[in-house]
Amino acid sequence: MDWSKVLANIPPQAKEAEVCTQFVPHLLEALGFSEKERLPQFSTGAGNDCVDFAARKNTSDDVFLFTRNEPDLLIEVKGRFTNAGGAINLTENSHQYVSTREQLKRYLLSPKCKSAHWGIITNSSHIQLFRCHDKVVTPATECIELTEENITSVVNHIKNLIEDTPRCLTVCVYNNKGGVGKTTTTINLAATLVTQKKKVLLVDFDSQRDLTKSLGLEPSSVKLSECLTDNSLDIRSAIIPFKLTQKSGKSNKVYRVFDVIPADHGMEAFTHQTQSRIQKGAARLRDLLKPFANEYDYIFIDCPTQWLFFSKSGVYAADAILIPTRHNDLSSLQNAARVIQEFILNDVKKIRQDGGPIALPIFFNGSPADGRSIDMAQKEIEQVIATAKTVDKINLVPYFFPKIKPGDMNKTVFNLPDYAVVASSAFARVPAVYKHKKVLEYYLALAREYFLNE
Numbered sequence: 001m002d003w004s005k006v007l008a009n010i011p012p013q014a015k016e017a018e019v020c021t022q023f024v025p026h027l028l029e030a031l032g033f034s035e036k037e038r039l040p041q042f043s044t045g046a047g048n049d050c051v052d053f054a055a056r057k058n059t060s061d062d063v064f065l066f067t068r069n070e071p072d073l074l075i076e077v078k079g080r081f082t083n084a085g086g087a088i089n090l091t092e093n094s095h096q097y098v099s100t101r102e103q104l105k106r107y108l109l110s111p112k113c114k115s116a117h118w119g120i121i122t123n124s125s126h127i128q129l130f131r132c133h134d135k136v137v138t139p140a141t142e143c144i145e146l147t148e149e150n151i152t153s154v155v156n157h158i159k160n161l162i163e164d165t166p167r168c169l170t171v172c173v174y175n176n177k178g179g180v181g182k183t184t185t186t187i188n189l190a191a192t193l194v195t196q197k198k199k200v201l202l203v204d205f206d207s208q209r210d211l212t213k214s215l216g217l218e219p220s221s222v223k224l225s226e227c228l229t230d231n232s233l234d235i236r237s238a239i240i241p242f243k244l245t246q247k248s249g250k251s252n253k254v255y256r257v258f259d260v261i262p263a264d265h266g267m268e269a270f271t272h273q274t275q276s277r278i279q280k281g282a283a284r285l286r287d288l289l290k291p292f293a294n295e296y297d298y299i300f301i302d303c304p305t306q307w308l309f310f311s312k313s314g315v316y317a318a319d320a321i322l323i324p325t326r327h328n329d330l331s332s333l334q335n336a337a338r339v340i341q342e343f344i345l346n347d348v349k350k351i352r353q354d355g356g357p358i359a360l361p362i363f364f365n366g367s368p369a370d371g372r373s374i375d376m377a378q379k380e381i382e383q384v385i386a387t388a389k390t391v392d393k394i395n396l397v398p399y400f401f402p403k404i405k406p407g408d409m410n411k412t413v414f415n416l417p418d419y420a421v422v423a424s425s426a427f428a429r430v431p432a433v434y435k436h437k438k439v440l441e442y443y444l445a446l447a448r449e450y451f452l453n454e
């Protein structure tokens with residue numbers, strides 16, 4: 001592909017129609033899609049919505065051009081200029097970038113696009129690849145400004161990513177506040193996803209070992225703390241299956257619920273010195289988990305509260321961060337804002353340089369159904385949002401009030417009710433969702449809100 005020729009042919013003030021004819025066909029070809037593997041104006045199945053392009057590799061008896069179903073990649077195209085002549089700026093966080101990204105997200109979750117794992121936004125000056133896993137859309141690259149010099153490597157990088165779709169989404173459950181339900185959420189959400197046929201791995205990355213203990217597990221002979229420092233060890237050997245026994249008639253059937261990499265005592269002894277011996281520091285856990293990208297549907301990482309080595313590692317290793325808060329705990333709301341603003345969007349995202357990780361909207365863990373206390377929490381959140389807006393020029397609305405849309409000031413925050421069985425089941429070494437139908441319903445609602453795209 002002679003990209004310099006292609007780029008030279010795109011008018012500097014190209015409208016969307018020109019980007020569609022002069023740029024996107026070349027892009028799709030370079031990404032490995034033949035003419036019979038792509039369609040313009042693909043109907044998403046949501047009203048009259050159409051995404052500009054859809055693509056999928058053909059199989060021997062299924063030609064995408066003819067069957068027009070199960071797309072794998074969607075491309076939402078913008079011009080360099082609008083038809084009215086205004087410049088379209090797709091630089092990350094510009095107004096037009098945000099609206100285009102949200103448009104792509106909506107398409108990726110539309111009825112006829114549920115098969116799509118990938119989405120691109122581009123106006124031929126900028127390009128960004130997103131990945132869609134069940135309901136979660138995460139950036140797979142940064143939003144990159146295309147130049148004659150970088151376009152070949154950028155397109156190759158995107159091609160390599162979409163040709164190797166990972167099976168797994170890695171989620172870190174984190175808030176910089178203790179007792180908000182990080183460990184409880186990790187265990188019960190994982191156990192719930194198992195009931196929905198997902199294969200799940202849990203990583204206890206908290207030296208207090210709450211998760212490991214509440215499942216009644218002991219580390220294997222190869223320990224997580226050793227794997228961090230010793231590159232020759234095989235992390236797979238650190239996995240312990242969490243099993244439960246089911247009564248079926250007169251016999252008992254033992255089944256594997258999910259896999260766990262338990263925390264071990266070696267982690268307690270992690271001094272500053274040990275940590276500095278770990279190659280790549282807080283980036284090490286992400287590398288350690290790479291071999292599991294095609295083995296699990298979800299990996300959940302449980303972290304301690306303090307923003308130190310373990311939590312930094314967990315957030316760095318994740319595609320998405322799920323943030324539990326308490327509606328009646330002001331600092332859990334303020335700390336959530338800090339996690340999003342400082343730790344995720346500033347610290348980790350800058351070092352990762354692949355556009356990730358993302359923060360999922362916060363939820364209230366263990367709140368009563370009464371409206372008054374929820375109202376008070378909403379007022380606090382409004383304060384937190386206002387401060388972030390004036391002091392830091394950051395829009396936290398989507399992270400706290402994700403249901404707010406133009407013309408609809410819906411300030412509902414997802415609420416996981418308080419339920420005594422949840423707290424007591426840790427003593428029984430069984431996730432609460434398996435002890436009580438009601439609890440399973442609660443966590444299934446959480447799984448549907450954030451993850452499952454049914």
Ligand SMILES: Nc1ncnc2c1ncn2[C@@H]1O[C@H](COP(=O)(O)OP(=O)(O)O)[C@@H](O)[C@H]1O
Binds near residue numbers: 178181416420423426
């Ligand atoms: N939805 C809930 N209903 C009742 N108790 C809960 C709920 N979520 C968490 N808890 C309890 O709250 C306490 C703190 O939860 P935990 O998961 O240990 O928090 P963290 O990991 O954030 O420190 C635990 O005793 C736990 O059993």
Ligand SMILES: [Mg+2]
Binds near residue numbers: 183184210303304
């Ligand atoms: Mg915990």
